[in-house]
Amino acid sequence: MPGLPLRMEGPMAIDSDVLVVGGGMAAITAAIAAAREGADVRLVSHKASTLRQASGLIDALGYVPATEPAKPLREGPPTAGRELDRDEWPDPEGPLADPFEAVDRLPESHPYRTVGADALREGLDLFDDLAGDAYRGSHTDNNALLPTFGGSVKPTARYPAAAEAGLASDDRPALIVGFRSLTEYDARAFAGRLEAAGVPFDVAGAEVEFAEAFRADTKVTRIAKALDHDEAIDGVPAREALAKAVAPHLHDAVDEAGGVERVERVGFPAFLGDDRGDAVRAELADRLGADVFEIPMGPPSLPGLRLEDRLYDALDDEGVRFETGNPVVGVETEADGAVETVAVDRKGRETPYGADAFVLATGGLVGKGLDSDREGVSEPVFGLHVEQPADRYEWFVDDAFGDQPYARFGVRIGEDGRALDADGDAAYENVFAAGGIVGGADAAREKSASGVSLATGIVAGRQAATEATK
């Protein structure tokens, strides 16, 4: 309604030394890194953390994909619906044994090249400190190989303790358990794919009756809760019922000679409890006489949820203030090349949040830190420069698995994590960027998403704290 009188005084800014915008791995890393430097830190996230969509694996660098096609790209615009030769791309280098030594073979504009392999190492150290005994892998620089939901084997730097017994480098025979009601996951096909991938162990898949006691579209959170609390399923406690369902298949594996073999470990989709996962796995292992492990899943991902819980508890312990629910929508005031306040949209009314330094960690195209339309790709909070070809037909190549230019779109940063403008100078004196919003990495093909977040997050957080307390 026009003509309503406005309040005389504007709202006061909600102030902190460092304001982190975002709620995922990079934002949490930056916030804790800044807090450990002595800064008063606030984290603002639009939505509940997207960690709940993540597998819970902490990848550093699994592959170095080719950035040049095997033969020159065809001239002219791509054309849907026409049969033409697709462009051809060499296979990526990998899976890598050591992610650190491969950093130098990444393109020069890659964030690992910008902040350095040491930043990755320090980011992983910080993660190890926060994750404690819930994660494994810190004993070595080398990648571990883990079976994932699709039946492939993935190189990763850190993995949940719950997944440990599933390592693909382990040669003990394994049984993979599936449930008919989990339609996106077929245990027998999964086992077949693992064998085809050449894993050094015998593996069988079996579909068991357990989840049938629930409705077909029961959420995995429901099953996890039933196991957490050992609820009675048709009169039998849930953990016992699950073990009983699996027991007849413990001899399903077949050795090279064609003989029957008792499995020594059993893999389940990752829904073995939420808060009390350790107890659930221990009881199942005890009942089955075999180690029990979880296979990381796509969303909805309990390993992701558990990691989210753990990291937000860590934020609390480190004294970081955080709030989720309202988006940061833009810069409100700036002076002398520095941002003073940003605007937070609180259900229609904008409230200023002030800080001496800002860290942007809102994610990339999927995380919606980048916005795109037919005209271009943009960064909506600080309006930072996003390098991109002017012609949008150069944003992508025909081969879906090729080196997609759009995958590397993002904000460029300097070695201190500052966001850069089109000329390569600091866009603002006090704005840093970390995680998926930072361009130059093809995280999906490299398997580098978490590592990039940790490496850029720790640099941005520390530098922001330095900037704020100077």
Added chain:
Amino acid sequence: MTRHTDDEDANEANGANEMDGDDRDEGEPAATPGVPEAGRDEQPSIFVPDDGAVEGADSDLAADPTADRAATDGGVESATGGSDSTDLDPDAYDPVDVFPGGDLDLRDGADSCYKCTSCDTSCPVAEVDEEFPGPKFQGPEQWRLKRKDDHDIDESITSCSNCMRCDDACPSSVPLSQMHNEARGQFVEEQMEKLSREYVRNRILSNYRFFASIASKVPRLANAATKIPGAMKLGEKVLGIAGDREFPDFATQTFREWWKARGGAQVENPDKRVAYFHGCYSNYNTPEVGKAMVRVYEHFGYEVMVPPQKCSGTPMFANGMLKDARRHAETNVENLVEAIGEGADVIASCTSCSLSLRQEYPELFDIHGIEDVSEHTYEALEYLRINEDLEGELAGTELADEQAFAYHAPCHARNQGLSRQAVETFRDVDGVQMEDVGDSCSGISGTYGWKEEKYEKSMEIGAEMFDHMEDAEGDVGMTECPTCAMQMEHGTGYEVEHPLQLLEETVGA
């Protein structure tokens, strides 16, 4: 400032028309002269039962959705063949504006869903009730299904507790709770038997204010009645209201009676005005929360107005009683718009009331001024944190009697970004220890836990919170939401306070 003290309750206890589905109370005075027709229908409601008919100029379009379709194929007849490739003009290639839009069209929202199921993992009901297919189904999937004329709304929509955690979880900003509210309204309107026990029970639960307004005329009698042995069991047998719950006590003096008796506002300040939306519970059951609000705000120099008001609609949305909610919204919007016109912002002490005014109102109703109400509404502590130097005010303060609190953030506070405000506000006050008992749902979700058939599920959802409360050092609970408070008390026996009460004590208001 006494003109906002007129107690509209007088019009109501004798007016059974509150419940008869008619449009408004007869006893209610007409809109104040000079105030534009705020709060009254100027445009048709966004919510209309979706029977597939589109009226007016759009009817041709509706009959033939392809009639006005923009070219999607670069000008050729078929996108898959039939033309030489040299004819293709890349600039005319993208499919845009294919679907006719409109106020009712939630297609954008449905299309924004990329099936990540974050909403399902955040749903407290799906975690305990395998019969409930979760928010992803209730939202975008059911929305698509009900586009077809011959598809009924799935009955499971009535199991959604409207905690709205899915809104907060969705990384793609799908308007899940709006979809749920519309589907539930449509289900109740078109498919629910109006003489069924469930309908009557839900109508009673959603119209808590109506019954509370009567009970508070005779609070001692009403309080005694609910404690008569077997009274609640009778309620369960006859109506399906959970018999294991303790019915909340009615205050012997309502907040509005107190306000009137004290002579209204004690501070006048045209530059700092707030209109207090106390909601039903602070008025009838916990007037001490409303009093704390008034004293704290007056301490900070605000002129407090208490406009006439009805239910925020929260329990009505959760039960699909959208017509009831709308009737109440008209009164609220009219009176709050008037207060805004006098320079006030709207302050609620209940986080569900503030969420309703801010989010559900503009999503569900098209009432003149409703956007202004939405934009000017804040939760009480939130507003002080934004507009006053609360940190400075509290620095160095001390609570006389040391106390540790077990704080639970209501789901609806979470949605407004407020889930940590109490913990942060009191962090530096000496003598106060504020412990967050975690991000689980209390399980009561307003009226959900009051239903006989949901009671056990409600307690199962709440179990995690009860555990964490008992693990916490404090033996006094704290929360902004009155029904969460009920559940906390019911599950642990703790006394439960509102942050405003602690603030009142701390700043010595």
